Structure formats: C-alpha cells, structure tokens
Amino acid sequence: MNMNYKPNPENLVEVNDLKMYFPIKTGLFSTTPLKAVDGVTFAIKPGETLGLVGESGCGKTTVGRALIRLYKPTDGDVFFDGKRVDDKSILGLRKDMQMVFQDPYSSLNPRMTVEDIIGEPLDVHHLYTSKADRREQILHLMELVGLNAEHATRYAHEFSGGQRQRIGIARALATNPRFIVCDEAVSALDVSIQAQVINMFEDLQKKLGVAYLFIAHDLLVVHHISKRIAVMYLGKMVETADADELNSNPMHPYTTSLLSAVPYPDPKIAKSSKRIILEGDVPSPLHMPSGCPFRTRCKYATEQCAQEMPKLTDRGNGHMVACWNK
Amino acid sequence: MAEEKNILSVVDLHTTFATDKGEVMAVNGVSFNLAAGKILGIVGESGSGKSVSAYSIMQILEKNGSIKSGQILYKGEDITKWPESRMRDFRGKCCSIIFQDPMTSLNPVFTIGFQLKEAIKLHTNRTGKEVEKRAIEMLELVGVNEPEKRIHQYPFEFSGGMRQRVMIAMALACEPDILIADEPTTALDVTIQAQILELMKDLQKKLGMAIIMVTHDLGVIAQMADEIIVMYGGRVCERGTAEDIFYRPCHEYTKGLLRSIPNIDSMGKRLEPISGTPINLLNMPKGCAFCPRCDAAMKICLEQQPPETRTVDGHLASCWKAIQAEIEAGMIHVEAPGSGT
Numbered sequence: 001m002n003m004n005y006k007p008n009p010e011n012l013v014e015v016n017d018l019k020m021y022f023p024i025k026t027g028l029f030s031t032t033p034l035k036a037v038d039g040v041t042f043a044i045k046p047g048e049t050l051g052l053v054g055e056s057g058c059g060k061t062t063v064g065r066a067l068i069r070l071y072k073p074t075d076g077d078v079f080f081d082g083k084r085v086d087d088k089s090i091l092g093l094r095k096d097m098q099m100v101f102q103d104p105y106s107s108l109n110p111r112m113t114v115e116d117i118i119g120e121p122l123d124v125h126h127l128y129t130s131k132a133d134r135r136e137q138i139l140h141l142m143e144l145v146g147l148n149a150e151h152a153t154r155y156a157h158e159f160s161g162g163q164r165q166r167i168g169i170a171r172a173l174a175t176n177p178r179f180i181v182c183d184e185a186v187s188a189l190d191v192s193i194q195a196q197v198i199n200m201f202e203d204l205q206k207k208l209g210v211a212y213l214f215i216a217h218d219l220l221v222v223h224h225i226s227k228r229i230a231v232m233y234l235g236k237m238v239e240t241a242d243a244d245e246l247n248s249n250p251m252h253p254y255t256t257s258l259l260s261a262v263p264y265p266d267p268k269i270a271k272s273s274k275r276i277i278l279e280g281d282v283p284s285p286l287h288m289p290s291g292c293p294f295r296t297r298c299k300y301a302t303e304q305c306a307q308e309m310p311k312l313t314d315r316g317n318g319h320m321v322a323c324w325n326k
Numbered sequence: 327m328a329e330e331k332n333i334l335s336v337v338d339l340h341t342t343f344a345t346d347k348g349e350v351m352a353v354n355g356v357s358f359n360l361a362a363g364k365i366l367g368i369v370g371e372s373g374s375g376k377s378v379s380a381y382s383i384m385q386i387l388e389k390n391g392s393i394k395s396g397q398i399l400y401k402g403e404d405i406t407k408w409p410e411s412r413m414r415d416f417r418g419k420c421c422s423i424i425f426q427d428p429m430t431s432l433n434p435v436f437t438i439g440f441q442l443k444e445a446i447k448l449h450t451n452r453t454g455k456e457v458e459k460r461a462i463e464m465l466e467l468v469g470v471n472e473p474e475k476r477i478h479q480y481p482f483e484f485s486g487g488m489r490q491r492v493m494i495a496m497a498l499a500c501e502p503d504i505l506i507a508d509e510p511t512t513a514l515d516v517t518i519q520a521q522i523l524e525l526m527k528d529l530q531k532k533l534g535m536a537i538i539m540v541t542h543d544l545g546v547i548a549q550m551a552d553e554i555i556v557m558y559g560g561r562v563c564e565r566g567t568a569e570d571i572f573y574r575p576c577h578e579y580t581k582g583l584l585r586s587i588p589n590i591d592s593m594g595k596r597l598e599p600i601s602g603t604p605i606n607l608l609n610m611p612k613g614c615a616f617c618p619r620c621d622a623a624m625k626i627c628l629e630q631q632p633p634e635t636r637t638v639d640g641h642l643a644s645c646w647k648a649i650q651a652e653i654e655a656g657m658i659h660v661e662a663p664g665s666g667t
C-alpha cells in the first residue's frame with residue numbers, strides 16, 4: 001500500500017498496483033502464494049465503461065472481487081470517488097459499488113420470489129420509508145430492466161436465462177449504485193438475447209450515469225460496449241487503450257494474437273484472415289515464469305524478458321503497454 | 327448423381343423425448359445432406375435441436391429419447407434400421423463424435439495412453455506394440471508434444487485445449503469418414519479455440535473426412551463451414567453456402583440473428599436484438615415456430631408452417647416472407663384457390 005498515493009479527482013474508480021495472492025497448500029506445513037492478481041493499475045471515469053479481457057484464469061474475476069472488497073486485497077490502493085477503499089470505508093460504499101455475476105442460473109436463490117430478490121438490498125440498506133414505497137421501488141426497477149410487473153411474485157427458477165440476468169441487474173441497481181462490476185454478465189446468453197441485455201446496460205448508463213467494469217471473454221462484445229479496454233495475462237495488465245485504438249493498433253504481442261484469434265462472423269474475412277496461432281498453453285499461476293509472464297509463448301522474447309517484468313508505459317494518448325520489445 | 331457424393335443424408339428426422347410434462351419434439355422434420363470431405367455447419371440458439379440431431383445420427387440419445395420417424399442414410403443405407411451391434415461398429419469406424427467438455431468425456435482414473443489405446447483396439451484389429459505405436463502417432467498428429475511421455479499422464483495433468491486434442495485423436499483413431507463436433511471449442515479460450523479449429527481444418531484436408539460442426543457461435547461457423555443449416559425450434563429454417571447465409575439471408579430468424587451480433591463497427595450504435603424469449607418446445611405455435619418473435623409475421627405465418635422453397639438468389643429457406651418475395655419475382659405462380667395443387 002502507498003499511503004501517499006493521490007488519486008485523480010476526475011476518476012470515479014482508481015486502482016493502483018492491486019495485488020491479490022491466495023495461499024495454496026503445497027505440503028504439510030508449506031504454502032505457496034498463488035498470484036491471481038499481481039500489480040494491476042487502471043482508472044474508470046463516472047459513467048464510463050472499462051472492458052477487461054484475457055484468458056480464463058488470468059485474474060479478471062479476482063480483480064472485480066478485490067475491487068469491491070469481496071476479497072481483502074494483498075496489496076495496492078483502491079479509491080472510489082477520491083476515498084480510499086478499506087475495511088472501514090467499504091461499509092459506507094457498498095451501496096455505490098455492486099456486482100452482477102456470470103451465471104444467471106446459480107447466482108439467484110431459486111426459492112425467493114423476484115420481489116424478494118430485488119428487495120433484499122433495499123432491506124439491507126434501509127432504503128424505503130414504507131411497505132408501499134418498497135413495492136413501488138421494486139416495480140420501478142423491474143420496469144427499468146424490462147421485466148413485467150406481473151412477474152414480481154414468481155420464483156427465479158421460472159425464468160429464462162435472459163430474464164434471470166435482468167433480475168440480477170435489477171437487484172444490483174436497487175441501491176442506486178454509481179459503479180457496477182459486470183462479470184461475464186452476458187456470456188451465458190444466446191446472441192439474440194445477449195443483444196437485448198447489452199442494450200439495456202447501455203440504456204441504464206445513459207439514464208443513470210453508472211460506470212461499469214465489464215468483464216467478458218467475447219472481444220466483439222467488449223469492444224462494442226467499452227470506452228477503454230484493459231488486457232490481462234497471468235495476473236498482470238499487459239495493455240490498455242481506447243477501444244478503437246486497441247483494436248486497430250494493438251501493440252503487446254499477446255493482444256495481437258488475441259485479436260487475430262477472434263472468429264469474425266463473416267466468412268470471407270474469417271477464412272482469409274491470417275491468424276497468429278499461439279503455441280502452448282498459459283503457464284500455471286503457481287509456476288509463474290520470471291520476468292514477463294508472456295515470454296514462454298512470445299516469439300519476440302529476448303534475454304531481458306526473462307530478467308525483468310516490463311512496466312506499463314504510455315505510448316501516446318493513454319495507450320499503455322508493458323513490453324520490452326514492442 | 328448428387329446422392330453419390332453425399333456420404334450422409336438425413337431425411338425428415340423426428341426425434342422426441344418423453345418428459346413428465348409431455349412429449350417433447352426436439353427434432354421436428356430435419357433433413358440435410360453431408361457431402362464427402364466437406365464441412366457442414368449447424369447453427370442455432372440453445373435448445374434448437376442441434377445436439378439432438380447429432381446424437382440421433384450416432385444413436386446415443388438419452389434413455390427417454392427416441393427417433394420417431396425419418397431416415398439416416400449412410401452411403402445409401404438407412405442406419406436407423408441397424409441393430410445396436412452394427413451401430414457399435416458405425417461409431418468410431420464410420421463416424422465419430424467429440425463433445426463440448428473434454429473433461430467429462432475422458433475418464434479421470436485412466437491414463438491418456440490407456441484410453442487412447444482402448445479406442446484403437448475397439449475399432450481396429452491392431453494388437454500389442456502396433457496399438458501403442460498408433461496411439462503415439464495419433465497424439466503427434468493432433469500436435470501433442472512429447473507423446474511418448476504424455477501417454478503415461480492422466481487427464482487432470484492436461485489443459486483444456488490438450489484434452490480436446492486427445493478427444494480428437496481418439497475420434498480419428500480409426501479414420502472415420504465423418505467427424506461430428508458438438509460445440510468443440512465452446513469451453514476454450516479464443517487463442518486455444520484458434521489452435522483447435524486450425525487443427526480440425528488441417529486434419530480434414532489431410533484425411534479427407536467430412537465434418538458436421540455444431541455450434542451456436544456465428545464466428546466459428548463463418549470460419550469453418552462450407553455449407554450451413556440454421557435451426558430454430560427443432561426445424562431447419564434456412565440452408566445454403568456460408569456466403570448465402572451470411573451475405574444473403576432470407577429467413578427472418580437468420581436475418582435477426584445476424585443483426586443482433588456486435589461488430590467491429592457497431593460501437594456507439596445500438597444492437598438490434600430479436601425480441602421476445604426463446605422457444606418453448608412444449609408450447610409450439612401452429613404455424614412458423616419463429617412467429618411469436620418475428621417483426622415481419624403475417625396472418626398466414628400464424629396458421630401454416632412455411633414450406634421450404636428456393637429463394638430469389640437460389641438457396642433454400644422456409645419463410646412466408648421469403649415466399650412473398652419469390653412470388654413477386656415471378657418465381658412461384660400462385661394458383662387460384664380450389665384449382666388443385
């Protein structure tokens with residue numbers, strides 16, 4: 001932690017050198033730290049969306065959870081609206097920072113009615129004056145996310161995937177938050193339904209001014225919804241830039257291969273484009289390579305890459321890259 | 327003849343499941359041809375009957391499911407009439423299948439080598455050292471490095487992408503004419519997905535087999551398929567070459583599907599979703615299955631299932647709206663009511 005760190009007052013969320021290590025038992029008496037997140041830095045302005053992409057297991061969910069303090073970070077500074085987020089201040093900030101989870105099937109209690117699911121955060125934070133007020137707020141939230149008022153007394157398991165995702169979003173919106181972490185919030189949905197939910201996220205942002213950290217593995221979806229995009233690899237941030245800039249001018253070798261691997265929904269482009277096929281797999285986070293985490297799969301790797309982790313440096317217009325050779 | 331180059335023809339297939347809420351018609355009159363050495367893509371949203379179509383071909387349906395009617399012709403012979411003993415030979419030797427989740431399809435307590443060798447022994451008459459040699463060859467073919475060492479390892483020691491390679495190796499051990507891949511890369515990261523798709527195309531060229539690629543991912547289908555069928559509610563709604571489907575869609579569902587995906591240049595624009603909710607097979611409309619969600623729906627759509635017709639640009643669709651366009655183009659002549667067929 002750096003107690004002298006001064007956040008930029010323009011940012012709603014600011015994260016500096018965030019680290020989240022999990023102790024993993026490796027023997028009877030020994031543990032090894034699994035460095036799920038190892039030095040991540042980014043900022044989000046009010047009403048803006050930052051997309052977060054990277055391979056499965058690279059630490060995206062962990063960033064989201066540590067950020068809103070569902071985990072206690074190992075190290076680093078998190079600021080919300082200029083205030084340092086710590087064990088004490090989070091109690092007052094919970095209302096403002098919410099999360100929507102990946103799986104619309106398991107993240108809602110099937111034995112609760114829609115009304116109770118959405119009403120729970122209102123109860124927790126005492127956000128109503130009377131029973132009638134509570135009911136009215138719930139119906140308003142349901143309308144916001146495009147759910148029918150008649151659905152209020154039904155149980156979560158009676159709904160389709162897209163509808164459940166809407167229930168989860170209505171619940172996250174109940175406390176009128178200024179920031180929502182959306183962890184793969186549309187990934188489990190069919191494309192036609194996915195488009196409905198993405199539009200809803202965008203409408204809510206316009207209407208209510210919420211900022212999102214939008215975690216997803218579908219790069220076309222992330223590009224569509226994000227102002228800026230951050231790319232992670234093995235717990236580290238390797239590149240961040242404005243969405244269009246990242247897409248047209250990727251610099252980090254991992255980002256380049258990630259973008260070239262996207263199957264583009266157009267036969268001529270998909271069949272003719274030259275893919276950069278990466279060799280091998282992501283190393284285990286328990287056996288992190290020295291220096292740059294990408295060097296075991298990188299064709300530009302040099303001696304220096306094994307020695308030291310490159311720092312994120314600004315290559316102009318806020319396009320940040322962590323690479324020695326690009 | 328056209329039939330001769332089709333290694334597999336599915337004709338008017340109906341597959342149902344008995345459930346406590348009644349009989350579910352998961353595949354409702356599906357027909358298609360698979361040309362030897364080609365890749366056929368089956369695309370559609372979840373629950374549209376893609377997997378059940380594939381499992382019907384292999385006859386590996388769950389206990390409550392059965393093929394109600396229709397034919398599945400392999401080299402001209404109807405395999406729905408074959409006894410289980412003959413089907414066992416069919417699976418593996420003529421046609422193999424790989425699934426979405428390679429972990430659940432490998433047995434965690436046996437080594438990779440053991441499982442691969444069992445598959446080889448089951449479907450070929452190789453013995454002893456030959457089996458091991460073949461196993462190592464197959465792993466090499468699918469790009470697993472150090473195969474001599476790897477055959478002694480267990481599935482949990484392999485990553486998701488490597489497990490899927492092993493599944494492909496097993497499926498191809500006996501050089502089948504047809505490989506069915508049911509969402510083979512859905513559980514994988516994009517960079518690993520790119521490796522596996524490349525591998526499948528490579529092997530398809532090398533070994534000359536035909537592939538049925540089942541997926542809900544329009545990007546994967548665009549990259550892989552020569553021909554595509556689009557499914558909705560257990561029926562085929564449109565079929566054609568990849569170019570027909572992506573550049574000249576005629577069925578309202580296909581059009582809606584293509585409009586709803588984000589594009590590189592869709593940033594800042596609103597997506598155009600398909601309205602409504604996915605289909606409920608227990609509550610199927612009388613006419614077109616897509617009718618409750620279709621913005622172009624007409625009265626006839628509610629009442630009558632659209633027949634499959636040749637579209638204005640020459641592929642096939644089952645949509646009244648498309649038929650209207652064909653009538654306007656003078657391709658179909660409507661006869662006065664009562665004047666016969």
Ligand SMILES: Nc1ncnc2c1ncn2[C@@H]1O[C@H](COP(=O)(O)OP(=O)(O)OP(=O)(O)O)[C@@H](O)[C@H]1O
Nearest residue numbers: 022034036055056057058059060061062063217285
């Ligand atoms: N509670 C935990 N205890 C131990 N290890 C954990 C824990 N949570 C996550 N990890 C590990 O931390 C790493 C990052 O996990 P995380 O869930 O953040 O990945 P992710 O990027 O969200 O992946 P995905 O795309 O699969 O959701 C992984 O190696 C994971 O196994």
Ligand SMILES: Nc1ncnc2c1ncn2[C@@H]1O[C@H](COP(=O)(O)OP(=O)(O)O)[C@@H](O)[C@H]1O
Nearest residue numbers: 343350352371372373374375376377378388607
């Ligand atoms: N064993 C089963 N019992 C009852 N219904 C089933 C069974 N297997 C599949 N179905 C139903 O059949 C329909 C088609 O399923 P499937 O082919 O798996 O869809 P997909 O197109 O996603 O592969 C779905 O409505 C599904 O719920």
Ligand code: SF4
Nearest residue numbers: 292295298305323324
């Ligand atoms: S720092 Fe070295 S290994 Fe890492 S991405 Fe750049 S060139 Fe490759």
Ligand code: SF4
Nearest residue numbers: 578614620627645646
């Ligand atoms: S047949 Fe009618 S309802 Fe069905 S897709 Fe075509 S226009 Fe729409």
Ligand SMILES: [Mg+2]
Nearest residue numbers: 060061062183
């Ligand atoms: Mg995650």
Ligand SMILES: [Mg+2]
Nearest residue numbers: 376377378509
């Ligand atoms: Mg399926």
